[in-house]
Amino acid sequence: MGMIEAILLTVITAATPLVIASLGELVTERSGVLNLGVEGMMVMGAAIAFAMTQVTGSPYLGLLAGIGGGALFSLLFGFLTLTLVANQVATGLALTILGLGISGQIGEPYVGVSGIKLPQIVVPVLSDIPFFGPVLFRQDLVFYLSITLVAGVSWFLFRSRTGLKMRAIGDNHASAHALGIHVIRTRYLAVMFGGACAGLAGAQLSLVYTPQWVENMSAGRGWIALALVVFASWRPWRVLAGGYLFGAVSISQLHAQAFGVGIPSQFLSALPYAATIVVLILISHNRRVTLINTPASLGKPFVPDR
Amino acid sequence: MSAVAASGASPLLAVRSLTKLFGSFAACNAIDLEVRPGEIHALLGENGAGKSTLVKMLFGVLAPTSGQILWKSRPVVISSPGVARRIGIGMVFQHFSLFEALTVAENIALSLPPGISLGKVAEEASRLSELYGLPLDPKAHVADLSVGERQRIEIVRALLQNPDLIILDEPTSVLTPQEADRLFETLAKLKAEGRSVLYISHRLEEVQRICDRATVLRHGKVTGACDPRAETPASLARMMVGSDVAAVNAVQVAAKGDVLLETRNLSVPARSPFAVSLKNVCLEVHAGEILAIAGVAGNGQSELFDALSGEFPVADAGTVSIRGRPVGALGISARRLLGAGFVPEERHGHAAVPSLPLSDNLVLARNQSDRRSFLGGGVLGIIRHAAVRLASQRISQTMDVRKSGEDPAAGSLSGGNLQKYIVGRELDRQPAVLVVNQPTWGVDAGAASRIRQALVDLARSGSAVLVISQDLDEIFEVATEVAVISEGRLSEIHPTTTLTREKIGLLMGGMHGRNESGEAAHAH
Numbered sequence: 001m002g003m004i005e006a007i008l009l010t011v012i013t014a015a016t017p018l019v020i021a022s023l024g025e026l027v028t029e030r031s032g033v034l035n036l037g038v039e040g041m042m043v044m045g046a047a048i049a050f051a052m053t054q055v056t057g058s059p060y061l062g063l064l065a066g067i068g069g070g071a072l073f074s075l076l077f078g079f080l081t082l083t084l085v086a087n088q089v090a091t092g093l094a095l096t097i098l099g100l101g102i103s104g105q106i107g108e109p110y111v112g113v114s115g116i117k118l119p120q121i122v123v124p125v126l127s128d129i130p131f132f133g134p135v136l137f138r139q140d141l142v143f144y145l146s147i148t149l150v151a152g153v154s155w156f157l158f159r160s161r162t163g164l165k166m167r168a169i170g171d172n173h174a175s176a177h178a179l180g181i182h183v184i185r186t187r188y189l190a191v192m193f194g195g196a197c198a199g200l201a202g203a204q205l206s207l208v209y210t211p212q213w214v215e216n217m218s219a220g221r222g223w224i225a226l227a228l229v230v231f232a233s234w235r236p237w238r239v240l241a242g243g244y245l246f247g248a249v250s251i252s253q254l255h256a257q258a259f260g261v262g263i264p265s266q267f268l269s270a271l272p273y274a275a276t277i278v279v280l281i282l283i284s285h286n287r288r289v290t291l292i293n294t295p296a297s298l299g300k301p302f303v304p305d306r
Numbered sequence: 307m308s309a310v311a312a313s314g315a316s317p318l319l320a321v322r323s324l325t326k327l328f329g330s331f332a333a334c335n336a337i338d339l340e341v342r343p344g345e346i347h348a349l350l351g352e353n354g355a356g357k358s359t360l361v362k363m364l365f366g367v368l369a370p371t372s373g374q375i376l377w378k379s380r381p382v383v384i385s386s387p388g389v390a391r392r393i394g395i396g397m398v399f400q401h402f403s404l405f406e407a408l409t410v411a412e413n414i415a416l417s418l419p420p421g422i423s424l425g426k427v428a429e430e431a432s433r434l435s436e437l438y439g440l441p442l443d444p445k446a447h448v449a450d451l452s453v454g455e456r457q458r459i460e461i462v463r464a465l466l467q468n469p470d471l472i473i474l475d476e477p478t479s480v481l482t483p484q485e486a487d488r489l490f491e492t493l494a495k496l497k498a499e500g501r502s503v504l505y506i507s508h509r510l511e512e513v514q515r516i517c518d519r520a521t522v523l524r525h526g527k528v529t530g531a532c533d534p535r536a537e538t539p540a541s542l543a544r545m546m547v548g549s550d551v552a553a554v555n556a557v558q559v560a561a562k563g564d565v566l567l568e569t570r571n572l573s574v575p576a577r578s579p580f581a582v583s584l585k586n587v588c589l590e591v592h593a594g595e596i597l598a599i600a601g602v603a604g605n606g607q608s609e610l611f612d613a614l615s616g617e618f619p620v621a622d623a624g625t626v627s628i629r630g631r632p633v634g635a636l637g638i639s640a641r642r643l644l645g646a647g648f649v650p651e652e653r654h655g656h657a658a659v660p661s662l663p664l665s666d667n668l669v670l671a672r673n674q675s676d677r678r679s680f681l682g683g684g685v686l687g688i689i690r691h692a693a694v695r696l697a698s699q700r701i702s703q704t705m706d707v708r709k710s711g712e713d714p715a716a717g718s719l720s721g722g723n724l725q726k727y728i729v730g731r732e733l734d735r736q737p738a739v740l741v742v743n744q745p746t747w748g749v750d751a752g753a754a755s756r757i758r759q760a761l762v763d764l765a766r767s768g769s770a771v772l773v774i775s776q777d778l779d780e781i782f783e784v785a786t787e788v789a790v791i792s793e794g795r796l797s798e799i800h801p802t803t804t805l806t807r808e809k810i811g812l813l814m815g816g817m818h819g820r821n822e823s824g825e826a827a828h829a830h
Contacts, residue, residue: 161415164408164412164415165416167405167408168412168416171405171406172403172404174403175403175404176416178387178399179387179403179417180386180387180391288449291407292406295407
């Protein structure tokens with residue numbers, strides 16, 4: 001395997017959790033809910049997936065547990081912000097802090113235990129294509145899922161009726177309610193999809209990226225995923241592109257160090273956020289682009305006036 | 307209601323003692339209403355009379371506290387808008403329930419039963435929009451459309467469900483007279499097809515023109531049911547407000563006073579792709595005059611207001627003068643200190659902070675111009691609450707502001723009462739120049755009459771008043787001079803007595819360009 005292939009493989013492994021977590025948050029935000037707890041849901045997913053894998057010996061069951069754990073944890077956020085109408089920003093931040101704490105508790109017995117890696121799935125025929133074969137078709141299930149999810153979410157949001165309703169809720173929840181669309185119910189589902197995706201992304205960290213449990217192992221990736229949603233201006237395929245860009249940047253830190261290139265690693269880790277700010281400036285400059293892409297009721301609580 | 311009993315046809319919709327309580331307050335109190343098949347039925351009433359609450363219950367947005375709704379002689383429970391649409395009730399809201407980020411076709415598809423493809427929706431929407439004379443492009447994003455076009459989407463959306471009854475909430479408040487005429491043609495077509503229309507309005511003239519019957523509401527109760535064509539505007543208004551509306555005593559134009567407010571070739575480039583640029587606007591307002599700027603919303607009114615008030619100062623200081631002083635480059639406070647007062651259009655968030663009490667809103671507006679009486683402690687600028695509260699009470703009394711409690715939050719007042727307070731806040735200073743944008747927008751007849759009278763009184767006392775308004779009734783009631791703004795250009799100024807509604811309507815529709823063609827040089 002050549003040098004470039006090896007680098008590409010590490011980029012893919014670094015980008016996959018960003019893409020998945022960001023995609024989940026994209027759906028949540030398209031429905032008008034801002035969940036800043038991605039980091040917390042992700043690290044919960046990582047801990048639960050690792051623990052389940054250790055208990056059952058099956059990384060696939062671990063993966064499922066990670067997804068379920070993330071979704072359940074996000075349900076707490078949903079209950080607080082949608083039913084009790086708590087402030088979304090404060091609740092999301094609290095969710096992150098809570099998630100970091102609980103995951104540490106869950107993972108405590110497993111510190112230093114070597115994990116079980118999610119097996120590769122080799123796609124017959126396609127994996128024999130030179131260069132692309134080994135990079136794209138000798139991957140684990142999570143990678144394949146991430147690509148399928150991007151296509152699926154894109155289709156769902158822009159081609160399906162339920163997706164249209166979800167975008168309508170995110171744009172103007174009062175009007176959506178007046179049309180008889182179930183605002184709260186849809187938002188619960190969107191929040192839980194976001195939680196499930198964050199959990200899956202976390203499971204990838206502890207089952208694929210570095211198959212072991214380390215406290216706070218999400219290491220800020222949840223925040224990058226949040227920034228990525230804005231960077232992608234709430235469009236799924238742009239999340240994929242942006243995820244790989246941010247993944248490449250984070251990997252280049254390691255390679256830059258290895259090759260002794262004199263770029264401070266702090267600068268590189270700040271790059272995704274700087275890029276997001278630039279994108280924010282660009283899109284908020286054009287009111288039409290903002291109107292059409294930004295969910296207008298993002299972060300606003302909805303209380304039906306009955 | 308003997309008129310109802312006399313007709314043989316069974317009503318399409320009958321409402322029996324429908325009541326909606328918000329706490330102990332009855333927004334609708336034992337309402338009775340009957341709509342027959344194939345009629346245009348007006349629901350008349352002031353703001354806060356309970357019209358919106360009533361139709362929200364008919365459309366399933368609000369649940370009634372008690373009472374009964376009979377649809378085609380059968381009792382029904384309309385628990386959601388979906389149920390209303392299923393049984394054949396369509397609604398066009400006053401504040402459009404459209405999604406700006408979505409396309410026209412997507413907006414329409416949202417209200418249709420599932421299983422219809424977007425392509426089909428687009429096709430059907432184009433067909434219907436042509437059939438009823440409501441041209442629409444299904445692929446356009448709503449964010450790019452005008453208010454009139456947005457209303458068409460709402461109407462087409464309601465029509466796609468083939469309803470027996472269409473409810474229209476204040477549909478003409480956003481239209482030009484010509485656009486309104488087209489809407490009336492559409493309504494006539496619907497009526498000819500045997501559909502019924504429930505038409506909510508407070509414009510008596512329109513109701514008399516197109517409606518077969520009318521039900522009048524006041525304070526949540528039915529105060530009359532009648533044939534509007536057999537009534538006079540005065541008798542209809544009496545049912546609406548309960549007493550005769552005081553006719554505004556217009557300004558008598560005597561000899562012209564000094565020019566107190568002037569713009570000379572005021573040009574302002576558009577600040578955003580959605581804004582309108584002002585092009586060579588020339589106007590003069592003399593002491594004792596009320597100049598009305600007529601026009602359809604979005605033709606440069608807010609930009610003109612911003613330039614006059616100093617919310618966005620203009621580059622060339624000499625193009626705007628107040629009392630002979632060039633003020634173009636000055637901000638709002640500096641202009642206020644010269645004796646000008648400004649009342650912007652939006653009550654909530656622009657003219658007042660809804661969550662703050664009235665007294666705080668008073669200080670926010672006048673902390674510079676009334677520094678001496680409102681603030682103490684020298685540079686510290688400590689608010690003198692007693693003085694402020696006294697002034698606030700004075701304003702409330704003069705303008706007859708009805709409020710709950712001594713000093714409630716601005717947002718808790720009804721639209722009309724808050725507007726009276728906001729206008730009163732400026733009038734209390736006796737400004738030499740007053741610029742008001744849409745002074746009675748969405749305000750009930752009683753409050754509107756009070757505000758208009760106050761503007762006339764101010765002009766009579768020797769101030770120059772400029773009123774930006776879309777309401778022709780208002781313009782004819784108060785203005786001594788009228789100019790029309792269209793696409794950022796201002797027409798010549800005409801004395802009100804020489805104008806007719808039709809002429810203003812034509813000017814509003816964009817008959818500008820005359821000034822530029824050189825036929826008539828600047829009249830002033």
